[in-house]
Amino acid sequence: MDNIQLTNSEQILSSKPKKEKTILDWLKNNLFKDWKNTLLTVVALIFSIYILSKVFHFIFTSDWEVVTNNFRLLMIGQFPQEEIWRVWVGVLFISALLGLSWGLWRGIIGHVAITIGVLLLVFGIMPYTEGNSKVNLFISIALMAAFYFIGRKAAHVFKILTLVLWILYLPVTIGVLNGFGILEPVSTNVWGGFLLTLILANVAIVCSFPIGLLLAVGRRSKLPIIKYSCIVYIEIIRGMPLIMVLFIGQLLLPLFVGSEIQLDNVLRAMIAFTLFSAAYLAENIRGGLQSIPRGQFEAAQALGLNNIKLMVFVILPQALKAVIPAMVGQFISIFKDTSLVAVIGLTDFLGIGKKIAANPEYLGKYLEIYIFVAFFYFIFCFLMSHVSKQLEASLGVGKR
Template identity: 60%
Template sequence: MYVNNIQQEGEFNSQLEVTAGTHLKRNNNSNLSESLKKNLFDGWKNTLLTVLTGIFSLIVIYQVITFVVTNNWDVIYDNLRLLMIGQYPIEEIWRLWIALDLVSLLIGLTWGLWKGAGKAVAATFGSVFFVFAVIPWTTLNTSLNLTASIALIAVGYFAGDRLDGLKIPTLILWALYIPLALGLITGFGGLLEPVLSREWGGWLLTVIIASISIIGCFPLGVLLALGRRSELPVIRYFCIGYIELVRGIPLIMVLFIGQLLIPLFLGGETGIDNVSRAIIAYTFFAAAYLAENVRGGLQSIPAGQYEAAQALGLNKFKLTFFIILPQALKAVIPALVGQFITILKDTSLVAIIGLADFLGTARRISNNPEYLGRYMELYIFVAAFYFIFCYLMAHVSRHLERSLSKGNQ
């Protein structure tokens, strides 16, 4: 038969299910030199473009290495604590180390239990911890704490790799991590010495704003997307009006509304600090954009899925949350993660409303007369941090997308 003439790596079982997908075999006969010749030096135009690109790349790499080696980076290590945690009290820094140790353990457990993208996350955090632990201008106490965090990642990995029963506790700890970490940082409402949000700053403030905004905007965006497709006119038109209104105004205006107009409308004192107002503004702004991404995923689901679920007797709730929504979210994973990356980068705008985030702290340091003209080192350091964590989010997104698509191959 015709099928027998095709060499396949997969085999069919008695239930007509594919146990391993069919893949084309690679041609391994060509060596590296032939591959380079075919892809980079195929014709004079391709050769010229390759040579010019190589020369340009070497010049850029040489300039970067020269800048890194020859420049004095004292502006970074003199202000490293300010860049990372702002004005957080020195005597209370142990709280931040506990929060960091807990997330390190959770990252290790996630890697050991589920493998996959957990390896990249653990490697990234471990590498950052290691670099800061070994550089000569790190204090001994900081080096020891970072070494402990690296050790906890390893302990979590080996524990998760050997104990499958830790999956449920790990998921519960992840769900509780943000409340626990915030309570530890702020003082658990008076159980510890309170640390007001005005003392937060640097990378700490950026991570807090981005994390809470991402977690908050996701369910709100999903509800707005579902509401926009609702059969109830009141709900549908409210969601449409909210989404179009928020998407029609710039983020900085939303931040100013949160900082200035909310206290005015509520009669002056609101009891909500500036950081909380910024988080609320980011959450509601990002939810409108995320709702449109989710709506696109909902529209991509074929009508047959609805008909099959209705034929099984599923009600609208089960149809939406167990059949349609999981497929829609899987289809828009790149768009969702792109939105999350945008939230992380847009936290830099809080400097305009007076908050000392990561980039805002760097700008304030560069305005110090002692460090005039040293802005390049600061901005490279800030850009490197943003790139590392944005790229990590994108990498996890790609891995998650591949793993969820295996059933479709």
């Protein structure tokens, strides 16, 4: 026994401590391991330097006057100058909500808040931003920071209040923009730019999710009238291009609701986007429902759960968790597809950019305007993708 203990002690003493890998070790093992990797690294480095030099040359030598002179038009379209305060009410509201949510939950919502805060800061320090807008932007950042600290110290009841405010955010913002029937109404015909893009995308995402959820569950119903009604709706909508759905919303929807109800073009577009997105979300969620093993249903039924409790507490959480990537992909798609409203006469973010590029005063400067528009689309699409990735990681999607 003494010999065995002595031998183990000698092995422990003789074993060398593992050397921590440095950056040079990582470079050697991954980029310069042999002559083939070294050659690929050098070629990729030269190509990257060439591309980056062209990108920076374009950024610093292009005439961005086409963007700076039309910045307000790109952001809010032809929204009346004297009523812009309504837009700022929405910005301040979302800033406070983001800060409060960040303080209460931290995690994923913090990534969203930081991204929005950085964007507000960038526009706040830009020289071409108007004085009043600068003040409002910095107030939004300060409000976000203040409510973050409030959220950190807040009680649990604030979480319920915050969820209620998130539910009310979209209708309240749209109501303020439109006047709520109290203020002087601002016609949706002058809504445009990034403001219109965000409103259409938010309404479509928020409203299509519950509809798609009901359609997916209804398609699995044992009642034939519910099952086949859902199937017919889903297959018809998925069999039509979005442009056709938009035209149906503009031309045929008023005939169905009657002349007593007046639907403006923006509301028709919201309905069309919502109905279109709901059909695709329904199929995504149905895929998640089909991935749930039969044993989950049987186990829940053995515990005495009725069909509603079984679906709400056992099946749907697992199904939605499994299809997070597909659902977020659909949300990103609908956000980008809002640019199609140009075919029905609405001027969204890209539509405003096209009109500016067609202006004889800015002839030949279309590349600057399109890159600026593409940058905004990229930021928000990347943000949704990043949130999806973080949500999957926190829920352990794909892990056993």
